[in-house]
Amino acid sequence: MAAAGKTRGGRVDARDIVTGRTEYGIDARPAGGFVAVVARPPWLGAVPDTIDDTSTRALPGVIDVLTLTAPAEGQGGVAVIAKTTHQALRGRDALRITWRGGTPTADSRAWLAGLESALPAQSPIEGVQRVCRMPLLAHAPMEPMNATAHVRPDGLTVWAPTQDPGSLRTQLARQLAIPAASVRVETTASGGAFGRRVEPDPVLEAVACSRRAGAPVQVLWTRADDMRHDSYRPMSVHRMTAQVGADGLPTRRTHEVVTWPLSILPPFANPALIKLSGDHFPYAVPGDVSVIVRPAPLRTGFWRAVYAGQFLYAEENFLSELGARAGLDQIALRRSLLPAGSRLHAVLDAVAERSRWSTPPKPGTARGVACHEDYGSAIAVVAVAEPESRRVLRVHAAVDVGVALHPSGVRAQVEGGVVDAVSTVLGAQITVREGHVVESSFGDFRWARIGQIPDIDVTIVQTNAPLGGLGELAYPPAAAAISAALAAGTPVTGMPFGTDVG
Structure with missing residues (x-):
């Protein structure tokens, strides 16, 4: 047995990671489950105004279409539940949605200028001075956001690469008005987190979809979903x-x-x-x-x-x-x-x-x-x-x-x-x-x-x-x-x- 701090040995799971054996959240596919993707707002803060899902529901493999309400069901949008990922994505593409509200003219350059204009007119002291400006940053993990949920009459099981399974379990029990003992959170490996996976929004989307479908549902975010609907580092x-x-x-x-x-x-x-x-x-x-x-x-x-x-x-x-x-x-x-x-x-x-x-x-x-x-x-x-x-x-x-x-x-x-x-x-x-x-x-x-x-x-x-x-x-x-x-x-x-x- 090596003494603490004396070994150069690597992680015990390193071989599984590099050979593809490690199971991440995106790999969780319970038997009999479906896949969902979400049509998200085209500009910040928008919500659906009208939804025409006729073409989507006519496509093979589509199970249901569900409007998600923020914040109880994540960040909001329109979810398409289907048998496969491809079918869900096709169904999302076929939706006809008009949007309202939000900030369709927002510009981050104006936001930065607004922050700078909020500085006091003068510094408390005189001397050498420098102003430094910081941008928005995305988390951009290699594994985009995802979560799988199975809502049953006797409780809930969630499979997710969460950073805080204890708080997630408590929140879900409170939100569904069921005992915490009836909520099971299976914490999978995470393909990067950096603070983003402390948040529950992908899980809330999966729970809403599973309740509607009456079966396990995995919510998948595309790379563009992940990049454009993140919780960003502030400017x-x-x-x-x-x-x-x-x-x-x-x-x-x-x-x-x-x-x-x-x-x-x-x-x-x-x-x-x-x-x-x-x-x-x-x-x-x-x-x-x-x-x-x-x-x-x-x-x-x-x-x-x-x-x-x-x-x-x-x-x-x-x-x-x-x-x-x-x-x-x-x-x-x-x-x-x-x-x-x-x-x-x-x-x-x-x-x-x-x-x-x-x-x-x-x-x-x-x-x-x-x-x-x-x-x-x-x-x-x-x-x-x-x-x-x-x-x-x-x-x-x-x-x-x-x-x-x-x-x-x-x-x-x-x-x-x-x-x-x-x-x-x-x-x-x-x-x-x-x-x-x-x-x-x-x-x-x-x-x-x-x-x-x-x-x-x-x-x-x-x-x-x-x-x-x-x-x-x-x-x-x-x-x-x-x-x-x-x-x-x-x-x-x-x-x-x-x-x-x-």
């Missing part, structure tokens, strides 16, 4: 101001944020809770962080690292800009600003050694660095890039999670965070034009391709600190370090880097 605008001493070090700072709440969870309309999620500034620079919350014009939800991915990206890039203005070494700058007892000292030293920071970068390359402390863990990241070609060459990360019980799992989590960072810095964003989400697949939601993935080097710094979290830790500093490397000392004004935001 935000960040204005940072710093007073700087004669040595180039910041002596006081302010960070003013205007953003949206997480519409799926009402408590996240509280600015204090957003600040608690996002504000993890680790450096000993006094200052104030303020948050203004504006109403979200579309569905928003948890996205990997929640608000920290936005706050830290803006803050670390601004710190890199201040260092470049003063001609300071970026790692030395951060060392000088960290409190004496910070765990970040050790990971910063480790990543400096692994990345050979003391050796000047090769001609045509540049480096960026960022630190983050959250979830009881600490991480420092160095990225190496070719600014002219916009290629990210290498990413080094040193991470302290206390005792790393599963080192290969630690490395995998960091690698995943780096891939998300490369993707969102190089171009992935969601845009809204004429009331609808433009992006519909990986063809236009520009997630990183294999050839864009850098070499990723992960160093585990073992300590005796209590066990910390890791799933969301690497994304914020990796994104900040990558954009700083691409910027090569120039200001970073948004994400994606070097691209219009919104």
Whole structure:
């Protein structure tokens, strides 16, 4: 038996995953079950006005057509229940629906401008200032949303790749007015989640369809459904101001944020809770962080690292800009600003050694660095890039999670965070034009391709600190370090880097 933290062994289910034996939510097909797909609103917030399902009901294999009402039955729309996926999709295509309401002229560029206009007329302090703008982001898991439900006289069984089966069971029991003991949630493997699968809307659609059909029904979302009807990471605008001493070090700072709440969870309309999620500034620079919350014009939800991915990206890039203005070494700058007892000292030293920071970068390359402390863990990241070609060459990360019980799992989590960072810095964003989400697949939601993935080097710094979290830790500093490397000392004004935001 290997000692904790000493094994490099992989996951016990790795062979099943790569050979196709693992069963995901999309593989759940109870005997005698049907398939449903949903005709969803063509613009944000629309609801069906008239529905002509005559042609749909005449098609082979179509079982029924059901109007779904939000929020009790998911996000709303018109479901087509059929014997097979192909028949359900054909049936959906044959529907004739007119829509009303919603926001058919919505434009995400106007939303971003509205957030920026909500900033106070003046910053609380005078000094060097930078504004950074953040886009909408989709979760885009490899396995689109899906759920299967079987409503019976004696209870309910659900098969779903949910992140929160306990809360889902409680919600379904309350909604159906049945004992929780009569609800069984079979949690399948998940082909990616990143916060999206904490939400119940695909399950609610499946429950509604099963009640109508009197049989198990699997609701499938197409890739376009998944991309255009997500719960997106909110947009935000960040204005940072710093007073700087004669040595180039910041002596006081302010960070003013205007953003949206997480519409799926009402408590996240509280600015204090957003600040608690996002504000993890680790450096000993006094200052104030303020948050203004504006109403979200579309569905928003948890996205990997929640608000920290936005706050830290803006803050670390601004710190890199201040260092470049003063001609300071970026790692030395951060060392000088960290409190004496910070765990970040050790990971910063480790990543400096692994990345050979003391050796000047090769001609045509540049480096960026960022630190983050959250979830009881600490991480420092160095990225190496070719600014002219916009290629990210290498990413080094040193991470302290206390005792790393599963080192290969630690490395995998960091690698995943780096891939998300490369993707969102190089171009992935969601845009809204004429009331609808433009992006519909990986063809236009520009997630990183294999050839864009850098070499990723992960160093585990073992300590005796209590066990910390890791799933969301690497994304914020990796994104900040990558954009700083691409910027090569120039200001970073948004994400994606070097691209219009919104």
